[in-house]
Amino acid sequence: MNLQIEPVNDGDSREHLSLNSRQLSGARLRDLLFARAIQLNAVATIAVILLIFVYLGKEALPVFTSAEVRKEASWSNLFAPQRYGTEEAPLPFVWQPVSDVPKYSLAPLFLGSLKVTLIALLIAAPLAILAAVYTAEFAPGWLRELIKPVIELLAGIPSVVLGFLALIVLATWLQEIFQFDYRLNAVNAGLALGLAILPIIYTVSEEALSSVPRSYREASLALGVTPWRTAWSVVLPAAFPGIFAALVLGFGRAIGETMIVLMASGNAAVFSWSLSDSVRTVSATIAAELGEVVFGSPHYHVLFLLGGLLLALTFALNLLGEYWSKRIRRKMQGA
Amino acid sequence: MAVRMINTKSDYAGTLFRLLSGLACLVIVAIVALILANITIHGKGHLTWAFLTTAPEQGMTEGGIFPAIYGTVLLVLLMTVAVVPVGVMVAIYLSEYSELSSPFYKLTRLAVSNLAGVPSIVFGLFGLGFFVKFVGGNVDRLFFSGSLTFGQPAIVWAALTLAVLTLPVVILTTEDTLRSIPVELREASLALGATKFQTIVRVVLPNAVSGILTGGILAVSRGAGEVAPILFTGAAYFVPELPHKLNSQFMELGYHVYVLSTQSPDVDATQPILYSTVLVLLGLTFLLNLLAMLVRTQMRFRLRRNG
Numbered sequence: 305m306n307l308q309i310e311p312v313n314d315g316d317s318r319e320h321l322s323l324n325s326r327q328l329s330g331a332r333l334r335d336l337l338f339a340r341a342i343q344l345n346a347v348a349t350i351a352v353i354l355l356i357f358v359y360l361g362k363e364a365l366p367v368f369t370s371a372e373v374r375k376e377a378s379w380s381n382l383f384a385p386q387r388y389g390t391e392e393a394p395l396p397f398v399w400q401p402v403s404d405v406p407k408y409s410l411a412p413l414f415l416g417s418l419k420v421t422l423i424a425l426l427i428a429a430p431l432a433i434l435a436a437v438y439t440a441e442f443a444p445g446w447l448r449e450l451i452k453p454v455i456e457l458l459a460g461i462p463s464v465v466l467g468f469l470a471l472i473v474l475a476t477w478l479q480e481i482f483q484f485d486y487r488l489n490a491v492n493a494g495l496a497l498g499l500a501i502l503p504i505i506y507t508v509s510e511e512a513l514s515s516v517p518r519s520y521r522e523a524s525l526a527l528g529v530t531p532w533r534t535a536w537s538v539v540l541p542a543a544f545p546g547i548f549a550a551l552v553l554g555f556g557r558a559i560g561e562t563m564i565v566l567m568a569s570g571n572a573a574v575f576s577w578s579l580s581d582s583v584r585t586v587s588a589t590i591a592a593e594l595g596e597v598v599f600g601s602p603h604y605h606v607l608f609l610l611g612g613l614l615l616a617l618t619f620a621l622n623l624l625g626e627y628w629s630k631r632i633r634r635k636m637q638g639a
Numbered sequence: 640m641a642v643r644m645i646n647t648k649s650d651y652a653g654t655l656f657r658l659l660s661g662l663a664c665l666v667i668v669a670i671v672a673l674i675l676a677n678i679t680i681h682g683k684g685h686l687t688w689a690f691l692t693t694a695p696e697q698g699m700t701e702g703g704i705f706p707a708i709y710g711t712v713l714l715v716l717l718m719t720v721a722v723v724p725v726g727v728m729v730a731i732y733l734s735e736y737s738e739l740s741s742p743f744y745k746l747t748r749l750a751v752s753n754l755a756g757v758p759s760i761v762f763g764l765f766g767l768g769f770f771v772k773f774v775g776g777n778v779d780r781l782f783f784s785g786s787l788t789f790g791q792p793a794i795v796w797a798a799l800t801l802a803v804l805t806l807p808v809v810i811l812t813t814e815d816t817l818r819s820i821p822v823e824l825r826e827a828s829l830a831l832g833a834t835k836f837q838t839i840v841r842v843v844l845p846n847a848v849s850g851i852l853t854g855g856i857l858a859v860s861r862g863a864g865e866v867a868p869i870l871f872t873g874a875a876y877f878v879p880e881l882p883h884k885l886n887s888q889f890m891e892l893g894y895h896v897y898v899l900s901t902q903s904p905d906v907d908a909t910q911p912i913l914y915s916t917v918l919v920l921l922g923l924t925f926l927l928n929l930l931a932m933l934v935r936t937q938m939r940f941r942l943r944r945n946g
Contacts, residue, residue, distance in 0.1 A: 331834050331836075331837070332834065334834070334836050335834040335835055335836040335837075338835075338836040338839070339736060339835070339836075341728065342728050342729075342731050342732045342735075342736055343732060343736070345725050345728035345729045345732065346728075346729050346732040346733070346737075346743070346747045348725065348729075349725075349729050349747060349750050349751060349754070349806065349810070350746055350747060350750040352750070352754065352803055352806070353750045353753055353754050353757075355765070355769060356757060356761065356762075356765045356769075359764075359765055359768040359769045359773070360761065360764060360765065360768070362768070363764075363768050430663070431663045431666060431667060432663075432667075434659055434660040434662075434663035434664075435660065435663040435664045435667055437660045438657075438660035438661050438663060438664050439664065441660075442657055442660065442661070443661075443664070447664070450668070451664050451667070451668065453932075454667065454668050454671050455667065456928065456932075457671055457675075457925070457928075458667070458670075458671050460860065460864075460924055460925060460928045461674065461864075461921065461924070462863075462864025462865070462866075462893055462920060462921070462924055463759075463864070463865075463866070464864065464866045464893045464894075464896050464897050464920075465678070465864075465896070465917055465920060465921055467897070467900075468896055468897075468900050468913070468917055469674060469677065469678075471900055471901070472900065472910070472913075473677060499670065502667065506667075530650065530653050531653075532652070532653035532654075532656045532657055533653065535656070536656060553756075556756055557756075559758075560756075560757075560758025560759070560760065560761070561758070561759075562758065562759055562760040562866075562867040563866050563867055563893075563897060566897075566901075567897065567900065567901055587758060587760045587867075590760050590763075590764065591760055591763070591867055591870055594763075594764070594767070594870070594871055595870065595871060607764075608764060608768070611760065611761050611764040614758055614760070614761060615757060615758070615761045618756055618757065618758055618761075619753060619756070619757075621756075622752070622753055622756035623753070626752060
């Protein structure tokens with residue numbers, strides 16, 4: 305090696321340097337542009353969720369501001385009991401937007417959503433939570449490897465397929481067993497809906513149960529407590545926030561689910577507490593009526609109001625669910 | 640003595656508890672098996688090559704479902720083109736460019752997780768209000784001198800609506816993969832003088848290809864099964880010709896199932912066709928999910944070998 309210190313040629317090296325720095329600035333520029341592009345996409349994601357709120361709000365707003373819309377669908381029409389029907393058989397809450405006297409009572413729709421959702425939760429929650437306990441606490445390895453893909457399969461079934469099965473198969477079975485007056489009713493839709501929300505309740509519960517540290521179980525077992533008792537009195541209470549989150553998320557999913565209830569519930573907007581009546585949910589109402597509604601009519605704006613209420617409700621439930629599942633993560637990490 | 644008493648007493652309850660929870664697992668497995676068996680048994684009879692490749696005839700009581708398959712494929716392709724680049728960029732932001740404590744990071748995270756929880760029918764409303772009426776209407780005003788071209792339900796609006804719906808799927812899957820790539824790889828690249836951009840494009844992303852692929856496949860599987868968002872944004876019961884323009888209306892498998900099973904004038908005649916259509920739709924989504932699962936396992940295997 306002959307290291308030589310060459311006399312510095314000022315001009316040459318400056319040229320070299322400037323070339324180098326130009327290259328560098330090109331790379332840096334690209335770097336900067338890329339970073340900006342990346343940020344822009346993140347901004348776009350935030351913008352989308354805002355746009356969803358803005359557009360639903362914008363189309364729902366005339367219900368509050370436009371005199372023309374309010375003449376047909378006023379506050380009291382929407383929310384308060386009305387004097388529809390006859391003296392002997394009064395109908396205080398009626399949803400009948402297409403008639404000589406359009407009736408816009410939201411109560412039957414929300415009651416319908418609530419009924420179907422509660423049935424779904426009643427079916428799905430015990431099954432999903434018990435299965436999650438079994439997977440997390442007792443199941444041998446091979447069974448765990450079986451149940452997880454099965455749940456994933458269930459989650460992968462499109463809701464229109466579940467709706468179809470409820471409409472064609474389940475409804476017939478249920479009617480044969482329970483002799484319902486209406487083939488399509490709240491129980492039928494609720495059962496199918498339960499299948500749709502089972503995977504999310506299972507997954508979130510299972511995650512919560514597995515996040516309970518081993519040391520909890522070991523401490524309990526070391527005291528001579530049996531494994532099932534450990535699961536029941538130690539692991540389950542510790543995982544409670546996560547399981548609660550699972551229920552909240554399941555509720556949110558159920559109340560927003562559309563195709564199943566649209567196909568399997570019978571779609572009659574009656575205000576009734578009976579589980580064997582046909583029901584019409586908020587989501588199904590939007591799906592069934594928006595296609596034929598006159599653009600800009602009171603009916604159109606009320607449907608967007610329904611969508612806005614649904615969005616606000618699920619948004620709140622999701623925040624709540626997230627809060628609780630974050631809480632358990634923090635609690636378990638701190639332990 | 641007391642201890643033993645508690646133990647014997649709790650053993651009955653213990654057996655019961657164990658039995659019940661095991662039973663719950665069994666019931667779930669049985670239900671899924673029942674669903675699959677029912678659809679396969681009733682659906683396979685009508686499932687022929689001709690069924691997959693011809694158009695419906697005689698008011699949907701005969702013929703095949705080719706236009707619906709074609710429409711579904713085109714729809715999810717358009718959706719993928721829209722959602723994957725954006726989703727990957729947002730994932731890169733979340734995993735590479737943001738501080739976990741920065742408010743903008745938290746805001747983006749909140750947006751993604753809440754987007755995942757928005758009911759699908761709300762996406763339908765949003766698609767109609769924003770894409771069809773607002774964007775489409777303005778495109779017509781600006782480029783088509785107000786004649787109705789894009790301001791109506793069309794495949795491009797349906798695809799974009801689905802893209803918004805599946806965005807969280809792509810983001811979360813890709814972000815997971817990016818985070819699983821060892822920090823040392825990035826540090827090695829940066830130490831050699833590469834810029835962050837070069838590091839991400841030449842080192843991080845090539846290692847994340849399978850994760851991005853998984854996200855894309857899961858998005859397609861989800862998008863192919865959603866019906867509520869496309870109800871008002873472009874799907875149609877019957878279109879005589881295949882969609883060939885961005886503003887064509889289209890037939891779609893899920894929508895086909897919905898309309899045929901709720902509004903068919905002759906239920907008995909359409910039921911075999913309906914079952915076969917459901918089988919095709921279910922087969923498509925399961926195949927995609929299976930593919931995603933395989934890619935994911937492969938990726939985990941490779942990462943473990945490298946790490």
